[in-house]
Amino acid sequence: MKAHDGMYIDGAWRPAAGRDVIEVVNPADERVIGTVPAGTAEDVDAAVRAARAALPGWSATPPAERAARLAALRDALAAREEEIAETVTAELGSPLAFSRTVHAGMPIAVAGFYAGLAATYVFEEKVGNSTVYHEPVGVVGAITPWNYPLHQIVAKTAPALAAGCTVVLKPAEDTPLTARLFAGAVDEAGLPAGVFNLVTGVGPVAGQALAEHPDVDLVSFTGSTAVGRRIGAIAGAAVKKVALELGGKSANVILPGADLARAVNVGVANVMSNSGQTCSAWTRMLVHRDQYDEAVALAATAAAKYGERIGPVVNAKQRARVRDYIEKGVAEGARLVAGGPGSPRERGYFVSPTVLADVTPEMTVAQEEIFGPVLSILRYDDEEDALRIANGTVYGLAGAVWAGDEAEAVAFARRLDTGQVDINGGRFNPLAPFGGYKQSGVGRELGTHGLTEYLQTKSLQF
Secondary structure, rough: OOOOOOOOEEOOEEOOOOOEEEEEEEEOOOOEEEEEEOOHHHHHHHHHHHHHHHHHHHHHEEEEHHHHHHHHHHHHHHHHHHHHHHHHOOOOOOHHHHHHHHHHHHHHHHHHHHHHHHHHOEEEEEEEEEEEEEEEOOEEEEEEEOHHHHHHHHHHHHHHHHOOOEEEEEEOOHHHHHHHHHHHHHHOOOOOOOOOEOOOOOHHHHHHHHOOOOOOEEEEEOOOOHHHHHHHHHHHHOOEEEEEOOOOOOEEEEEOOOHHHHHHHHHHHHHHHHHHHHOOOOOOEEEEHHHHHHHHHHHHHHOOOOOOOOOOOOHHHHHHHHHHHHHHHHHEEEEEEEEEOOOOOOOOOOOOEEEEEOOOOOOOHHOOOOOOEEEEEEEEEEHHHHHHOOOOOEEOHHHHHEOHHHHHHHHOOOOOOOOOOEEOOOOOOOOOEEEOOOOEOOEEEOOOHHHHOOOEEEEEOO
């Protein structure tokens, strides 16, 4: 076990204000692998003051120079790629191959994208007799989750820095070691002191202090809808900008003409990926009643193959939450066809890959985000019924549509109340805007849209 000291504030590792620490646990074997400081409001204030002091210089830095610093950051992350993957595996429990390709590989690519965009984005434009300037919004408070620990950090920090903002990051308490690696890469990349600052800590203390701080101009939060509501209320009271990436209960709609076996197998893989800890996972599979029994059998077979390949969920609380949902589903009338609430291993926070059949739209497991390897399969009668069920939750983050004819799938997808839809197995695109409708959030991340979240406009008339 390693005790990690200090916060990264104003370009250096500085002692924390208090003595409390957070224990970092490996969810695969339940061992404590390290500690980090539990930041206080005092630490947050020091970080915000550093970010505020650095803002004038960084916002005035030519975009080409900001791009060069971001390119250096990408290179520093790439040099740490294997260490990042191993660290994510240690503190999140993700299988190492998945950590390499997704948890390390994707954010490095995203950092590279924003390095390029910073150099090419048009921060000034002529509109009639006006010149419109796209200026940085200011100091950004970034609060990130544990499920994609580096990706979420990069998805907020890289566009904010490209825009000319300065950043204070409060990462999830379950995965702070990855955040410390990122801070080390920032330091190596030569960003000016105070442009990026890291405060580790728990949400109700450090996270709340960051959201409430009067010198933070924008709060960007990814996490549960319940916490997002609180942060939105805090930001609203202070009339400050907020970006919220929240929960999901995405529908995987398989229309009658689709390749059923492929749609089901890809759908199960999507839910089991990252042990189901993905806000955009297609956790509701909608199948026409004539194909329902075949789909259930295919899903049960597919889920069974993940038994030894799936990692644990992040902690004991999350494991208990997922088990409770499985039990509630069965109690409300769902039929367990794979997995179940029992633990498949003696140690570690493992949950069996689970498939629930005979799920109806009003059941808890069809309405609430479980955030574990649990798939609910629902019947529908016709396309209008499928659309009503798919749109029948408070969420609207992602989804999928499968059809024999692509135009048919696109027509259905256009009627879904959701921010992203994958057509016939279309791959996730980290350059496309990501974000939700309804209670899945406010704003967009990734791509050009992700940069504009951190800009505000000023018009000069001539």
